[in-house]
Amino acid sequence: MVPKSQIDQTIYRFQERTPERQETEAKLASGSPMTANTPVRVQQRIARIMSAEGLRATVAPVAAVVAEPATVNVLERIIGTNDLMSVTFLEGAVVAARTVARIRIRSGQKTVGYGTASLVAPNVLMTNNHVLGSPSEAATSLAEFNYQDGIQSPTVFDLDPASLFITDPTLDYTLVAVREKGSGTPALKSFGFNRLIEQQGKILIGEALNIIQHPNGELKQVALRENELKDILPQFLHYHTDTAPGSSGSPVFNDQWELVALHHSGVPRTDAQGRYLTKDGTLWQPSMGEQKIDWIANEGARVSQIVAHLKAQTLSGTAKKLRDAILSAESVALPVSSVTPAPAPVDVVTGPAAAVSPDGTATWRVPIEISIRVGGQLASTPTTAQPVGAKPVAPASPLATSADLQAALDAAAEAKKKVYYDKKADEAARDAYYADIDTSVNPKGLFQALSKLLKSTHTTQPAYKPATHLYPFVDLHPDKKIRSIYSQKVFEAEELIREDFEAEQERVELLQARIATEGALTDEALAEAIDVLEAQAPFNCEHVVPQSWFNKKEPMRGDLHHLFACEPGCNSFRGNIPYFDFPDFEEAIRDECGKRDENRFEPSAAKGIVARATLYFLLRYPGQLSGSYDARRVSTLVSWHNTHPVTDYELHRNMAISATQGNRNPLIDHPEWVTEIDFRGGL
Numbered sequence: 001m002v003p004k005s006q007i008d009q010t011i012y013r014f015q016e017r018t019p020e021r022q023e024t025e026a027k028l029a030s031g032s033p034m035t036a037n038t039p040v041r042v043q044q045r046i047a048r049i050m051s052a053e054g055l056r057a058t059v060a061p062v063a064a065v066v067a068e069p070a071t072v073n074v075l076e077r078i079i080g081t082n083d084l085m086s087v088t089f090l091e092g093a094v095v096a097a098r099t100v101a102r103i104r105i106r107s108g109q110k111t112v113g114y115g116t117a118s119l120v121a122p123n124v125l126m127t128n129n130h131v132l133g134s135p136s137e138a139a140t141s142l143a144e145f146n147y148q149d150g151i152q153s154p155t156v157f158d159l160d161p162a163s164l165f166i167t168d169p170t171l172d173y174t175l176v177a178v179r180e181k182g183s184g185t186p187a188l189k190s191f192g193f194n195r196l197i198e199q200q201g202k203i204l205i206g207e208a209l210n211i212i213q214h215p216n217g218e219l220k221q222v223a224l225r226e227n228e229l230k231d232i233l234p235q236f237l238h239y240h241t242d243t244a245p246g247s248s249g250s251p252v253f254n255d256q257w258e259l260v261a262l263h264h265s266g267v268p269r270t271d272a273q274g275r276y277l278t279k280d281g282t283l284w285q286p287s288m289g290e291q292k293i294d295w296i297a298n299e300g301a302r303v304s305q306i307v308a309h310l311k312a313q314t315l316s317g318t319a320k321k322l323r324d325a326i327l328s329a330e331s332v333a334l335p336v337s338s339v340t341p342a343p344a345p346v347d348v349v350t351g352p353a354a355a356v357s358p359d360g361t362a363t364w365r366v367p368i369e370i371s372i373r374v375g376g377q378l379a380s381t382p383t384t385a386q387p388v389g390a391k392p393v394a395p396a397s398p399l400a401t402s403a404d405l406q407a408a409l410d411a412a413a414e415a416k417k418k419v420y421y422d423k424k425a426d427e428a429a430r431d432a433y434y435a436d437i438d439t440s441v442n443p444k445g446l447f448q449a450l451s452k453l454l455k456s457t458h459t460t461q462p463a464y465k466p467a468t469h470l471y472p473f474v475d476l477h478p479d480k481k482i483r484s485i486y487s488q489k490v491f492e493a494e495e496l497i498r499e500d501f502e503a504e505q506e507r508v509e510l511l512q513a514r515i516a517t518e519g520a521l522t523d524e525a526l527a528e529a530i531d532v533l534e535a536q537a538p539f540n541c542e543h544v545v546p547q548s549w550f551n552k553k554e555p556m557r558g559d560l561h562h563l564f565a566c567e568p569g570c571n572s573f574r575g576n577i578p579y580f581d582f583p584d585f586e587e588a589i590r591d592e593c594g595k596r597d598e599n600r601f602e603p604s605a606a607k608g609i610v611a612r613a614t615l616y617f618l619l620r621y622p623g624q625l626s627g628s629y630d631a632r633r634v635s636t637l638v639s640w641h642n643t644h645p646v647t648d649y650e651l652h653r654n655m656a657i658s659a660t661q662g663n664r665n666p667l668i669d670h671p672e673w674v675t676e677i678d679f680r681g682g683l
Contacts, residue, residue, distance in 0.1 A: 007268065037206070092257040100251065102115075103125075103143060104144055116248065120175070120259070125143055128264045145157070159179065172262070175326070177322055197259070210253040249264070266295040268295055268296070269293075278294055314569065405467075412473075434669065454619055470563050485566045510533050559617075577600060578599065578601070612667040620663070654668045
């Protein structure tokens with residue numbers, strides 16, 4: 001059964017969106033889905049439909065409009081109310097259905113429940129976290145393909161969580177490897193798979209959805225086209241469809257049989273006290289079974305969000321290879337009868353190779369010039385660009401001889417011998433730093449005076465290179481180790497330094513590979529590519545003020561006062577969501593990183609630390625958080641500051657950062673000033 005906490009969160013999201021949903025339904029009732037979606041989303045949908053990329057089965061109207069301009073008429077014909085579909089729609093349904101399996105959830109040899117899953121790579125299944133929440137649960141459970149009418153016995157496979165098991169309770173998804181069987185049994189690849197597509201534009205509010213499922217653990221069933229998307233949330237979709245218990249983990253498709261969501265929970269009808277109701281209006285009791293609940297809507301996790309979370313995972317070995325196979329997977333092959341002929345290949349001029357200078361800086365002209373510094377001198381690496389059209393050669397890995405890497409490792413080794421924190425020297429430096437600050441002025445005046453001081457003394461502005469500037473000494477704790485800011489996992493500085501250098505090298509190679517295949521990139525495409533590469537090869541670093549809030553500009557991006565070591569999983573879990581204080585945080589079921597619910601995030605640890613870092617940002621960069629923070633959110637930061645006193649770790653960081661970039665954090669030096677500063681000046 002879907003956990004009550006999961007259902008309650010779904011109810012909360014559904015109820016919170018009631019005004020927006022009612023407005024949308026009124027627009028849909030006017031007869032045009034166009035008005036119920038933003039112009040940007042409409043354009044993304046048109047572009048996606050009119051592209052051959054990723055389409056597995058094509059509805060009839062699409063073929064008629066492929067050569068036409070992307071106009072309103074195009075979209076209206078694509079998502080119109082005409083239910084006459086091309087036969088290829090049904091052929092696509094048959095292909096998609098082969099990827100779907102019933103999950104037999106077992107405890108030892110005993111079956112304790114059922115769920116649904118679908119292949120998203122030749123040997124990887126996707127289902128819900130609440131279906132398979134741990135490797136031990138997956139190890140004893142089974143995947144049953146072809147459990148459907150017309151087939152006498154299903155094809156059963158064991159799961160292989162030792163090779164790959166990734167799960168996330170917030171998005172409620174699990175990816176688990178499947179173990180191939182011996183000869184005489186159909187290979188997993190014969191069932192095909194559904195490609196996970198991160199790009200936007202796969203579905204619009206008002207469009208039909210299709211779900212293939214094993215309701216109540218029964219034979220495979222399909223809900224086609226009477227299902228309508230009602231709302232699009234940052235992480236979830238809300239829709240009306242026929243699903244039932246056991247349908248958890250079902251793939252949700254658009255009319256082109258692209259996977260758009262992972263079904264995970266329903267929204268039950270409730271009374272004024274929040275108690276679930278049955279279809280006849282009586283109070284529901286657990287003994288009645290889920291099928292008796294009056295479900296009024298359903299919720300699925302967006303595939304684009306699942307992909308983003310998957311990219312952010314730090315993996316190695318077989319797990320990394322399987323994850324990479326998922327992300328690079330092509331669409332499942334269709335039978336010849338249902339494949340739409342692909343357009344003839346278009347020759348693309350190969351982009352130029354990188355010019356790699358002796359200091360390890362790789363430079364492309366694409367048409368703007370971009371340089372990425374990976375490490376020191378590269379052995380036997382050309383220093384001039386290859387002719388345009390020549391096949392680029394990826395630079396040899398500089399990690400073994402990188403002067404920068406070695407310098408960072410040497411600094412980390414030296415840090416173990418250094419005095420961690422010199423209290424007497426720091427107090428003298430602190431007093432001198434604020435000597436000209438008049439604390440008798442009004443709160444607004446004190447904000448302005450401190451803001452001016454922080455800016456004028458920020459004389460050195462380091463680039464965003466945590467492996468060089470953060471891990472070796474600044475972010476060390478008193479035991480000379482590093483702790484991830486939200487989870488408090490312990491790392492050696494050398495470990496994070498090496499991982500970040502490897503990530504930077506991987507970005508260089510991936511960018512060069514893309515340029516080699518696509519040729520010159522526009523400025524916009526280049527910026528997008530770099531964003532994608534950073535997600536694929538992330539640093540172990542968190543900006544407590546997310547980079548998207550200041551468009552990755554310097555000096556904010558490299559400002560050490562708001563940079564903290566953080567494993568990519570927690571970094572991705574938080575995303576760019578403002579901090580929030582949940583009333584039930586101590587009792588809530590939450591991730592080791594904290595609790596996240598839509599546009600709210602509360603970390604498991606370091607609340608006072610991140611609060612003071614964010615308040616520093618308000619002082620140093622007034623106006624930058626406009627739209628992301630308001631007075632209510634600032635009061636949360638002040639509350640955390642007051643509840644969680646300044647630590648020796650922060651005193652050490654503040655002293656080390658002031659030696660590096662010149663300025664200090666007043667909330668660490670003078671915690672008592674927090675009530676005397678009007679932080680509204682920073683909004």
